Amino acid sequence: MNETYLFGFTEAKENELKIMLDIYNHYIVNSTATFDWDKITLEEFKNRIFLNNNKYKIFLIYINNELIGFCFLTRFREKIAYDKTVELGLYLKPQFTGKGYGKEIVRYMENIARLNQFETIIVSISGENVASLKLFRKLEYEQCSHYKGIAIKFGRKIDIMDFQKVI
Template sequence: MKIRFATTDDIKKMHQIYSYYIINTAVLFTDIIPNLKEFDDYINKIKEDYPVLVAEIDNKLVGYTYAKRIYNSKAYDYTVESSIYLDVNHVNKGIGSVLYSKLEEILIIQNVISINAYISINKKDDEFLDNKSKNFHKKQGFEEVSYLENWGYKFNKWYDCIWTRKYINPVCKPPKKFKSIKEVEVLIIF
């Protein structure tokens, strides 16, 4: 498996993976698939400050992860939201753990304080949502900080949501200077 920074050539496959989760799961509550240009613009905006990583097996993209400012304000440089999406044929193979580990390593260098994940959950697994993401994040060291009942409605059913968080750098005052991905990418070894 190879982990690397995402490039423009990856956008189509990343979009395909993302679209699968919109159409077939309650992992995402949205039912609107962005067009390829909208998705490309979204990913490129993230890449201005934070890492977007892909995993490849035999030169085929099988998953991606990224972190972004949790809200659109410089005050949140240190508080990111992470997302991870794997090709449905490549889940439960350790790819997510490797991707998240590399993402965390880079965010530490950027002086990010905490990684947060917004996760759809289900009281009982169904064909649209299991709790693998919740369990995955717990295994990665995330702790649940908020539970939102009946938060999203999709596929004629209410789903709950949790916010999870993992501190990766100490909280200090003032915080160390945030470093954009452009400032640290030369330091990253894959």
């Protein structure tokens, strides 16, 4: 990126769920970035994320005051044994992908994870999501699993790869 961008992150509020859901539903319908087959409802989306949580965070992302997407930290697993581990997710509006923004967004989320005393970040990525695979490898996330053909979408079997970073 040769240009300078002013990134902004605001913690998401309940009245902004529809904005995030529209972005997420785009990926359901048009990609293998998520493995829902059909658009989800606002209520279902609300049940999947943490709003107003002291530990798990969801943020709207802005560049030069324009909304470009959302990112979040969520529980990795329900058991207390995993309380120092968090899962990271990132969804940008389609017109803002491939512009190199991911690096700064992920670094911001790593800092939020540290502030909330997490020690490890996990990301699960579709084997078809080449841009995300490249991004997390570049940011020194270590591939820790490769599940072959375990997800089915659009009539295809798709690999899932997990990456982790100790922060």
